[in-house]
Amino acid sequence: MSAAYRQLLDATIAHLEHLDAQGVRSVPVLPATLAALTKRSAPAASVPARAIAPVSSPASPRPVAPAPTPGAERRLVSPRSAEPESFAAAFEGDAADFAARPAVVPIPTVNPLADKPLPPRLDPASKVLAFAALQQRVLACQQCSHLVAARHSVVFGVGDPDARILFIGEAPGADEDLAGEPFVGRAGELLTKIIGAMGLGRESVYIANILKCRPDMPGGAPGNRKPRPDEMATCNPWLHEQIDLIQPEVLVALGSTAVEGLLGGTVGITRLRGKWQSYRGIPLMPTYHPAYLLRNQVISEKRKVWEDMLEVMEKIGLPISARQRGYFLNP
Ligand code: SF4
Incomplete structure (x- = not known):
């Protein structure tokens, strides 16, 4: 080609x-x-x-991550079963070949905040206060007058401020706007299942969006639209401050808009997914948005997202069972 x-x-x-x-x-x-x-x-x-990457299979397992360091399981030991409910069980489908992953994909970084180093971590008490103060400032934000006029709520984020994994989506949809919480609709339910399949609870990670207010629709029409670059640039400092405080070990960007909002450029999520990027020195894994999986109930696409999550789990030393490794490989 x-x-x-x-x-x-x-x-x-x-x-x-x-x-x-x-x-x-x-x-x-x-x-x-x-x-x-x-x-x-x-x-x-x-x-x-x-040019064709080998397809992962139980017969050719990924390298096993080193055992978690003491304390590494700090917030990630879910109250759920250690052998989580199967994300695979949420779908019907046949095993299929996966498209080969592209070679390393460089993407243009134009977000001026993307290279700013993280500040020193705050002590726990100061962090609690700073996080609450940040939330109050964001909830009162009125920088985008057109979004303020249309929104029901500001969707700050949800989860553990000490989370090791921060999932970042695009912007609130209608459900999130009403609930004031990110990822609460069908896509949110699927994201929760994916997190559960990783052996975690939704409450043990943090979930936020690039844009904190729902993008307005012309004449109040139903549906969603992609945030504009100027809107993302205006809102980005809020997420930047959240990351300052959370300091997760891994970021997961859900969809191309999340990648664009973080890094300032994109070459398309199809090429980027599964390829580690970096945001402010934090490993960033781009993957498909759960809404994409809802529209494309093809098992090979689910496996791609799952492989990305396996990468994330390996990156921070989470234990991975043989059953987890085999999701979507065994029909
Ligand atoms: S989108 Fe972000 S910057 Fe704009 S009003 Fe909402 S919180 Fe403020």
Whole structure:
């Protein structure tokens, strides 16, 4: 595949993801365009074998992470079963091949906050006070007058301020706007299942969004739209302060907009997912947004997200059972 064709493909994927985030569910394609695409994609079958990453399987396990250091399980020992309820059990599907992961993907970093080092950690008492003060300031924020006029609530975030993992989504939807909590709709339920499959509880991680207020819709129309760059830039300092205080060991960016909000640029989540990035020196794992999985109930897509979560678990030394390793590999 030529570099020019790869660029065109990435731009197309990014554009479709943008439309998808805006609620667009179909796009018209001329028959001639479809025929040209089909013809152009035919040589893909001859991609050299070395470009295809091996598919993980129980027979070729990932390297086992070192045992957690004492205290590493501090907030992550879930009150739930150590062998969590299967995320896989939430779906029906057949085992399938996974698309090969792309090579390391550099993305343009233009968010000026992305390289700012973390400040020293606060002592526990000071942190509690600082977190509460930050929440009060965010809840009173009125910087985006158009969003203030339409919102029901400011969605600050939820979870453990001492969490080791911080999940970051895009922006509140209608459910979140009403509840004042991120990820409470169907996508939120799925995210909670994924967290549960990792052996954790929703309360033991932290969940926040790039944008704290729901993006307004023209004329109050239903649906969601992607936050604009100016809106994300205005709100980003709030998340920046949350990260200052939480200082998680890993960030998980859910969807391309979350990546864009953090790093300032994106080349499309399809290429980025599963490839470690860095935000302020914290490892950042981009993966698909749970809403994507709800629309694409294909087991290979679920496995991709699950592999990303296995990477996260390995990164911080969480124990991984054989059963967890095999999710979506055994129909
Ligand atoms: S989106 Fe962020 S910056 Fe804008 S009003 Fe809401 S909290 Fe304030």
